[in-house]
Amino acid sequence: MRKSWATSGSDLHLDLGGPGGLRASLTRALREAVRTGRLAPGTRLPSSRSLAADLGVARNTVADAYAELVAEGWLTARQGSGTRVAQRAEPTARRLAAVRRAPSEPARTPARPRHDLRTGRPDVSAFPRSAWLTSARRALTAAPSAAFGYDYDDPYGRPELRRALADYLARARGVRAAPDRIVVCAGFVRALTLLGGLVGRTVAVESRGLWVHRDLLARAGARTVPLPVDDRGADVTALPGTGARTVLLTPAHQFPTGVPLHPDRRAAVVDWARSVGGLVLEDDYDGEFRYDRRSVGALQDLDPERVVYLGTASKSLAPGLRLAWMVVPDQLVDGVRAARRETADTCGTLDQLTLADFVESGAYDRHVRAMRLRYRHRRDHLVAALAERAPEVRVTGIAAGLHVVVELPPGTEEETLRAARRAGVAVEGLARFRHPESPDTGPDGLVVGYGAPPEHAFAAAVDALCRVLRDALGRAAA
Known part of the structure; x- marks a missing residue:
């Protein structure tokens, strides 16, 4: 019986x-x-029989074409190995494009830093592949067939994951959440985008923070106004003068200055939200990583009806998973779900089911504890090296997260960044995170991420940073 084209080889x-x-x-x-x-x-x-069936030609036609190309050196044919493309030096399309480039036009290759000390980047080489694969197998075996269809009936995230997250967040972060108030999103940016159209025309933000978040809110039609940030976190006493009824905060570990929101201000911001009928958006981006004491609980616990809790697997596992979640008050559930339906921006079913198993099996807790120990050692190494080799600088912020702020002598930030670029060290300046309308320019400094380098490369990255600081500050002092 002749094999159909639909079931033939490659x-x-x-x-x-x-x-x-x-x-x-x-x-x-x-x-x-x-x-x-x-x-x-x-x-x-494909075999000559398979390709002939696909093309609707005689098998001898394919065999003769293969033989001719073998003779010319384009293909190779060995018993038991089939017919393959020869390992030859003939240029591919990309190489041909380079050959055709005018002799005077330099080849353009993407600049890759030798040492990546940018913020917000975990050590993805530590991703728990074996444990994740074990969870994926269990999840795939247990998943109902309906889980792999369209998610029209439940576009807010797989119920298995929402149940697992509700239990985990209550236990580890003090979040009060029922599964039906959790919405799973394809990353934090998507979560904030969903909220952007529901939070009003003016949103207060910390005077230093990620410009990406400000840009997202602006695209949603909201104007952002800056709140001053000091060693007690965002100054929420300034909220009544902003005209905002929504504020976006990083209370556990202010980004990028690295300080927690003072207890008095935690209570004050919730009181403000109640008094104006407003909302607090709590970005808990690295709340699980505190090294000198237990992490402070989520702000959401003070008033689940006034605080939207936002979390993500990007720092704890890997940003490539594109998995985040938000716990929304009752008043926002319908609006968020309606916005989610309109965007049809859902996450992969298998990844959601795998994460649910990963959390419920305890593998997530074990991984977070292991990474907490790794990042604590890295932070200690970095702080000790700077104290010894660059005593002119000062490390600020609590022992938490994946970055530190390195305060520099006044007027030296730009020169230090130039020196870092020359040395192949990717690092960011503190000024980059300043809100453009903030009157407070703040100190000169670097925001140094210690998560990204793989374990074997971290010490070299710290050495390179210390050399940059020594050379740049030495020139500034000369």
Whole structure:
């Protein structure tokens, strides 16, 4: 019985148009596919029987074309290994483009820092692959078939994950949440985008923070006004003068200054929200990583009807998972779900089910504890190295998260950043995070992330940073 094209071997798209018979057309199409790089060196081609069935030609036509290309050196054929694209030096399409470039035009390659000390980046080399795979297998085995269909009936996240998150957040972060008030999103940015159209025309934000968040709110039609930030966190006593009824805060670990919101201000911001019928958006981006004591609980616990809690797996696991969640008050549930339906921006079912198992099995807790120990050692190493080799600087902020602020002598931030770029050290200046309308310019400084380098490269990254500081500050003092 002849095998159908629908069940034959590997798929291979070929255009058999052009002059000549079928064999000549097939030979030309295969040769061009190899020459342009569509068929990479080492690629195994379909058997002559399979390709002939797919193309509707005689098997001898395919066999003759293969034989001709083997003779020319484009393909190789070995018993037991099949017919493959030869490992030859013929340029691929990308290399051909480089060859065709005018001699005077320099090749453009993306700049890659030798040492990545940017903020907000975890050590993705530590992703728990084996434990994640174990959870994925269990989740895949237990998943109902309906879980892999369209999610029209429940676009707010898999119920398994929302139940697991409700239990975990209550236990680890003090969040009061029922599963039906949790919405799973494809990353924190998507969560904030969903909220952007529901939070009013004016939103107060910390005077230092991520410009990405300000831009998202602006695109949603909201004007952001800055709140001063000091060693007690955001000065929420300034809220009545802003005209805002929504404020976005990082209470557990202010980004980027690294201080927690003072208890008096935690209570005050909730009182303000109650008095104006407003909302607090709590960005708990790294609340699980506190090294000198237990993490302070979530602000949301003070008033779940006035605080929207936002969390993410980006720092604890990996940003590539694109998994975040928010716990919303009753008054926002319908609005958030309606916005979610309109965007149809859902997360992969298998990743959600895997994370649910990962949390429920205890693997998530074990991974967070292991990473907490790793990042604490890195922070200690960095602080000790700076104290010894760059005594002119001062490290500020609590022992938490994945970054520190390194305060520099006045007037030295730009020169230090230039020196870092020359040395291949990717690091960010404190001024980059300032709200453009904030009157407070603040001190010169660097925001140094210690999460991104893999374990074997971290010490070298710290050494490079210390050399940059020594050279830049030495020139400034000369």
